[in-house]
Amino acid sequence: MTPYSLAFYVDVVTTGTVLGVGTANSPEQVAEVLGPDFAEDTFSDRSMCLGYGFVEFFWDRESADAPWSGHHFTLQLHRLAHRNRTDVHDVLRAQYGRFTPRLRFEKLQRLLTRRGVPLVEIPEIPGTGPYFRTFWQPDSRVAITVIGTYGEHETPDDLRVGDVYSVHGPLRAEEVAWRRAQVQEPV
Secondary structure, eight states: OOGGGHHHHHHHHHHSSBTTBOTTSOHHHHHHHHOSOOEEEEEETTEEEEEEBTEEEEEEOSSTTSOOEEEEEEEOGGGGGGOOGGGBOHHHHHHHOOOOSOOBHHHHHHHHHHTTOOOEEEOOOTTSTTTEEEEEETTTTEEEEEEOSOOSSOOGGGOOTTBEEEEEEOOOHHHHHHHHHHTTOOO
16 A cells, blocks of 8 residues: 555556446445445436545436436545545555545556556646646546636635646547547547
């Protein structure tokens, strides 16, 4: 276990899963691994979120009778800056130890590079940059959103430039290509 639970973030970015579960898994399978202690948000009978502190999984379905289909997961790292103990779920703390209130992107990128896991910077969705910068891991399809510059307002949750704001996946290659086309960046 590395200090500051960097191993958790490296595992997520490398595998595209949280403790081995990802968007291919059902809500029941995620609950088997992460435990029954979650917050459930059902936005309608067609979309649902299970929240495990700063970790969230999302599903949707075509109708109330159809099975759930995984949509994405998100690690809302910016929440950790509030230093609320409940933001890190007990299952994650038991596996990885203490989580720090901020994650410096340079540290994460350095560890990933040492393991041969490349990150590619991709453009922000038009209208959201240059406040954030996004880096993508093509094999796992995980994206890392980093505070890029100070915006018109204070940095969210008192994060600093270079802090990781969130991690999410999957980000499909088609979405990356669309973002690049919006700024006429070569693929």
